[in-house]
Amino acid sequence: xxxxxxxxxxxxxxxxxxxxxxxxxxxxxxxxxxxxxxxxxxxxxxxxxxxxxxxxxxxxxxxxxxxxxxxxxxxxxxxxxxxxxxxxxxxxxxxxxxxxxxxxxxxxxxxxxxxxxxxxxxxxxxxxxxxxxxxxxxxxxxxxxxxxxxxxxxxxxxxxxxxxxxxxxxxxxxxxxxxxxxxxxxxxxxxxxxxxxxxxxxxxxxxxxxxxxxxxxxxxxxxxxxxxxxxxxxxxxxxxxxxxxxxxxxxxxxxxxxxxxxxxxxxxxxxxxxxxxxxxxxxxxxxxxxxxxxxxxxxxxxxxxxxxxxxxxxxxxxxxxxxxxxxxxxxxxxxxxxxxxxxxxxxxxxxxxxxxxxxxxxxxxxxxxxxxxxxxxxxxxxxxxxxxxxxxxxxxxxxxxxxxxxxxxxxxxxxxxxxxxxxxxxxxxxxxxxxxxxxxxxxxxxxxxxxxxxxxxxxxxxxxxxxxxxxxxxxxxxxxxxxxxx
Numbered sequence: 504x505x506x507x508x509x510x511x512x513x514x515x516x517x518x519x520x521x522x523x524x525x526x527x528x529x530x531x532x533x534x535x536x537x538x539x540x541x542x543x544x545x546x547x548x549x550x551x552x553x554x555x556x557x558x559x560x561x562x563x564x565x566x567x568x569x570x571x572x573x574x575x576x577x578x579x580x581x582x583x584x585x586x587x588x589x590x591x592x593x594x595x596x597x598x599x600x601x602x603x604x605x606x607x608x609x610x611x612x613x614x615x616x617x618x619x620x621x622x623x624x625x626x627x628x629x630x631x632x633x634x635x636x637x638x639x640x641x642x643x644x645x646x647x648x649x650x651x652x653x654x655x656x657x658x659x660x661x662x663x664x665x666x667x668x669x670x671x672x673x674x675x676x677x678x679x680x681x682x683x684x685x686x687x688x689x690x691x692x693x694x695x696x697x698x699x700x701x702x703x704x705x706x707x708x709x710x711x712x713x714x715x716x717x718x719x720x721x722x723x724x725x726x727x728x729x730x731x732x733x734x735x736x737x738x739x740x741x742x743x744x745x746x747x748x749x750x751x752x753x754x755x756x757x758x759x760x761x762x763x764x765x766x767x768x769x770x771x772x773x774x775x776x777x778x779x780x781x782x783x784x785x786x787x788x789x790x791x792x793x794x795x796x797x798x799x800x801x802x803x804x805x806x807x808x809x810x811x812x813x814x815x816x817x818x819x820x821x822x823x824x825x826x827x828x829x830x831x832x833x834x835x836x837x838x839x840x841x842x843x844x845x846x847x848x849x850x851x852x853x854x855x856x857x858x859x860x861x862x863x864x865x866x867x868x869x870x871x872x873x874x875x876x877x878x879x880x881x882x883x884x885x886x887x888x889x890x891x892x893x894x895x896x897x898x899x900x901x902x903x904x905x906x907x908x909x910x911x912x913x914x915x916x917x918x919x920x921x922x923x924x925x926x927x928x929x930x931x932x933x934x935x936x937x938x939x940x941x942x943x944x945x946x947x948x949x950x951x952x953x954x955x956x957x958x959x960x961x962x963x964x965x966x967x968x969x970x971x972x973x974x975x976x977x978x979x980x981x982x983x984x985x986x987x988x989x
């Protein structure tokens with residue numbers, strides 16, 4: 504999809520709303536939208552923001568070509584030709600503020616803020632959410648797996664089970680952002696510079712007269728990258744012994760067998776037995792890789808059983824986020840311009856978690872100077888400057904307001920960085936190495952209680968008192984307007 508025109512990578516109701524705004528002359532009205540998610544995926548204590556690079560690529564290329572215009576002209580809505588002319592001149596001219604990729608992020612805080620004409624802000628909603636939701640979900644899943652795997656090598660093997668090519672390529676990138684070491688996807692490797700890794704399939708073994716013959720020919724072809732899949736027939740009676748034979752031959756030639764791969768069976772038992780056999784043969788340097796529908800839960804349990812596995816190939820459960828295949832991020836109007844000034848906008852719902860937080864907001868990460876750790880995230884209205892002045896900050900849970908604490912002696916790190924100003928990109932996209940470094944630095948800011956896989960502690964995300972009061976006033980105002988007359 505990268506090479507295709509992306510102007511119609513949107514929902515039809517966005518086009519219809521754009522048309523209705525144009526028809527009524529309101530299409531140039533300025534608006535502010537927040538993109539965020541309401542609930543952490545996988546029961547995790549944090550999420551990892553990803554997708555910004557693709558969003559930037561999308562906005563830089565966003566325009567309606569003649570094929571798109573012609574397609575719109577054929578719709579049953581019978582759009583006015585003058586509207587289609589307006590689309591021919593379409594460019595993104597607004598402001599975009601965003602978290603940096605690799606940042607740890609939390610529910611109900613803006614991950615991106617869009618300030619633009621309603622005509623533009625409405626069109627880009629679907630694509631922004633598509634890219635943000637998928638890549639943030641995958642990066643979060645990868646981070647959970649990384650937390651369990653520790654220093655072990657992690658390889659992304661999910662391409663053949665991904666929901667189409669884009670999911671495979673950008674999913675590999677999201678996994679690499681969050682700490683994976685390589686991918687099997689060659690296109691992702693070429694496109695992003697991710698190290699590529701691979702062994703061979705069972706078909707390689709099956710296509711030869713014997714397993715030993717298959718291993719020998721593979722080693723002859725790729726003597727510097729010999730990793731042998733040992734479970735085509737019988738792992739312990741055939742696969743590992745034949746791999747040992749090849750390993751000893753390579754050793755005599757001044758080369759070495761890098762590893763073996765287990766892809767089925769009782770991985771804990773087989774890895775323990777295989778490790779013993781390799782060590783007894785003098786092949787202590789040979790690593791053991793495991794694959795076969797792995798995720799953080801399986802890896803956690805295998806480690807608890809004493810599995811002797813050095814490298815993990817994770818595929819289906821990562822690339823599809825099997826236990827929670829969507830993030831549920833949303834994009835909500837929080838302010839609109841009236842007579843040259845922005846006024847806050849709120850959405851009220853019968854579901855309390857769907858009530859939006861109005862106004863143009865900034866997000867600050869409050870870092871305790873004594874501990875070097877994050878005490879919480881603080882969301883304040885743009886005009887507030889208490890944290891810049893270093894004044895005491897009162898953090899309280901917006902859902903359970905009795906949970907509160909006051910923080911002093913801190914650094915307030917602004918989390919939303921300017922990406923576009925008046926349609927011009929002002930942010931230089933970092934390379935993946937820089938993003939991975941940023942992600943590791945982010946992890947070091949948090950106490951282990953917030954990062955653990957099981958029952959993580961709830962990280963505080965607080966509203967300023969001024970923002971809280973404004974939200975309550977708007978709720979009261981709108982609810983009062985719905986009260987029946989006495």
